[in-house]
Structure formats: C-alpha cells, structure tokens
Amino acid sequence: MSFPSAFIWGAAAASYQIEGAAHEDGRGLSVWDMFCRKDGAIFSGQNGDVACDHYHRWREDIQLMKEMGLKAYRLSISWPRVLPDGIGYANEQGLAFYDRLIDGLLAAGITPYVTLFHWDYPYALYCRGGWLNRDSVDWFAAYVKLMAQRIGDRVSHWVTLNEPQCFLGLGHRDGVQAPGLKLAWMDVLRATHHVLLAHGRGVQTLREYCSGDPIIGWAPIGEVKFPVSSSARDIDAARTRTMAADSRDLWNNTLFSDPVCLGHYPQDALRVWGRDFPKFSQQDMDLIHQKIDFYGLNIYRGQPVRADSEGRAENVAGEPGSPNNAYSWSIDPPTLYWGPKFIFERYKIPVVITENGFAGLDWVGLDGAVHDPQRIDFTRRYLAELARAIGDGVDVRGYFHWSLMDNFEWADGYRQRFGLIHVDYKTLRRTPKDSARWYANLIRSNGREINPDETPAVTPQVTIFTHPREKTESAARAAR
DSSP states (O other), X not given: OOOOTTOEEEEEOOHHXXXXXXXXXXXXXXXXXXXXXXXXXXXXXXXXXXTTOHHHHHHXXXXXXXXXXXXXXXXXXXXXXXXXXXSSSOOHHHHHHHHHHXXXXXXXXXXXXXXXXXXXXXXXXXXXXXXXXXXHHHHHHHHHHHHHHHHTTTOOEEEEEEOHHHHHIIIIISXXXXXXXXXXXXXXXXXXXXXXXXXXXXHHHHHHHOSSOOEEEEEOBOOOEEESSSOHHXXXXXXXXXXXXXXXXXXXXXXXXXXXHHSSOOHHHHHHHGGGSOOOOHHHHHHHOOOOSXXXXXXXOOEEEEEOTXXXXXXXXXXXTOOBOTTOOBOOTTHHXXXXXXXXXXXXXOEEEEEEOOOBOOOOOTTXXXXXXXXXXXXXXXXXXXXXXXXXXXXXXXXXXXXXXXXXXXXXTTSSBOXXXXXXXXXXXXXXXXXXXXXXXXXXXXXXXXXXXXXXXXXXXXXXXXXXXXXXXXXXXXXX
C-alpha cells in the first residue's frame, strides 16, 4: 500500500479560525464578526477576535510546519483584511501580512495552496445584499484580481471557494452560521447561482492576472453514500445516491459540481426546485463552466447504504456504540475510497483531499504532552482507504489534514479540537500532539506508516517537537 512519489502531504486552516487581529491594521469587519455579536449564536459567546493569534505568530507556526515536514499548507485570505469595504480601497497592511506569510512558507520549502473564500465575507458587502446581489460576482472578481496581482507571482495553487453547501445552507437557509439568515429557497438558490458565477469569474481572473500558470481548483463538501457490501447492486445504488440532487436541500454534490465541471445544472435538481430555481442563461453556464485543474474534496463522514428490492439506496443505521468524534459525527473510513472514486468517475478531474480530520477533546497531560491516539487511528484508517482508491486508478494528487492547529470552530467556538497542534487559548502556547509526530513520520515514509504491519526499508529516525519532560531529562543527562 503506497502513494505516488509526487503525492502532496499537507495541512489546512482558515483565516477567521486562526488569524485573530480582527480589529488591527485596517482590517474590515466580516459577517463572522457580525454573527459573533449575535446573542446566543456562538458557544459561550466566543469569537475569533484573537483565535490562535496566527497574525502575529505566523513565524512560529511556519517553523512547526517545517518540523512536521509538511509539503504544502492550505490557507485562506481574509477578504476584509485586504479590502476592508470588500471593494475599492486596498489595505496595504493586510496585503503585506500575506506577502510575509507566503514568502515565509516558500523559504521553508512549503507550497502555499491559497483559498480565496473560506466564509469571511466582507460585512460592508453583506449590507449591500451579499451573495443575493448579482454584483457579488464582480465584487469577487475584483478581489481575486487584487490577490492575483499581489501574490500570483509566488502562489501557483489556488482554491476559489470552500464548502458552498455550508455557507449557503447553514448561513443563508438555516441561520446557524454567518450571516445567520433564514431565507426562502428562491433566495437561497439565487445566492447559490451567484456563488457559482463568482467561482467561474474567479477562475478566469486568476488565469488572466497571475504572472505564472495557476493551478486552480475548488473545495466543496464531498457528500458520500457508500455501499455496505461489495455487491454490484449496492455499489450502483450508492453511486446513484451520491450523485443525486432530488431533495430540497443543499447537501449534495451535483447541484454545485455539475455546473462547474459539466456546464449544466442536474435535471433532478431543476425538477425538485421548480419555479424556485432562478432563471439563467447559456452565457451564465458558460461562465460557471471554467476548466479547473483539480477537484478539492472535503470529506469527514458518510452514509452507508444498501440497495432495496428496486435497486434504490436505503440508509443503513450504524450499530449501537459505533465510534463518533467530538461533534458526534460517525467515523466512516470507506468514504475516502468511495467519495474520490465516484467523483473521479463522473468528472474525470484529478482529486485533492482538501480537508479530512478528527474532532477530539484533547488536553495537555501531566507529562506536558498531548496524547491523541484516536486521531492517529482515524487518520490511518481513512488514508488506508484513500491508498486503496489510488491503487484502483483514482487520480488523487494530495491530502490536507484538517487542521494544522486547534482553532475557532465557527458556531461551536473553541470546544472541539481538530488540530495536529494543541493551542492553549489563554497563553496561546502551541503543543504538537502525538498525531503531529505520527504525521511527520507518515510524510517521511510517503504514507507507509498507515499500515502498522508494513515497515519502511529504512525507518526514519526523527526527533521533533521535544516534550518539556524530554528537555529536562536531556539537560540532566548532559550534566552527568
């Protein structure tokens, strides 16, 4: 079981979740700043004002990435940090921060994968209608142009949008994430269409204004239904259900990805939404359907299914006591086989796993270390399935663990921890977890560490992230 020699091993984070410095150096407000001020919106009234203070501690964080051996780091740009009003005046202090961050990553031998929109929409543009306003397509394009001209000489890998299902479904329909709206479906779908148009314009703008030859993808949620057996009937039922968009919700793949990758909305979506679906032209579809170089998949869990007597997928309930993470999400390793497989079969675009990870309740132990065996086991199991998909011909180019460090988990505040690195939110001290060490060795062995029975020809002898106790013992030995 192995990975391609050029496989990209990385970790990911997002601007509002880690940067902090929310009111420094000319940054404008985002919809998340606004939403965090809403009574009861965020667990314990928490917010991203300080978060992990990455804005000031980026050098330390890059050093930790380098020690971990990361080949790439997926970051996002805070749109209101570089354009406080969303358009118009460009904030030089914000742009300079990303200059420093990009240059620091490159100097450390880490390839930046830059996500342009990871949910922190400028509040000033929200007040002008946000994604409901078709001008949002032009607003986004102007922002992308600024970033392409500023860092496009050094950044080669780009992601236009992260998880439109979430910021549209949870933020514009359910009201549980920013901007906290509960719109009628006709308005949610209007915003969805504008988001997809913005993606297309974003791709065009990157190709026009980056000085190099940009490699561009996007990162929707990977909604995965996976078969409970290897029978052809169960596999066909799972594939069909994974690619269906026939219910009135946004939790599917094809409503978003068929326009981006194939140039049309799926017929089942048009039927189920009927007159709620916005009017669109062929020119709209041509704009959305821009060539992308990779398909980013954010996958954490899935739904097991079997074929019923008529060949349709029916959900299979998990066994009592089945493993879950701190979000109560089920642990479903087969999703990292079937998700990439089904997506690659349909769209024939190379896949990058842009997010996958485990939410735990981690803390620093009495020995000064953070022991997180469940995260290691989770990642090992999921990556074994990804390796199997690659072995079966799925073109998977990379894997980004979510996340580099514990961070602000949106409406849940700081109570769940996804990081390879523990963050003490009072002192802001970083403590690499056992999983960080394990991941470092995984990277050095190019994935052979996922199989505990399979030992590399030469076992890497790597000592990184020395524990406080180890430092004390080392000093004592030296004194003797």
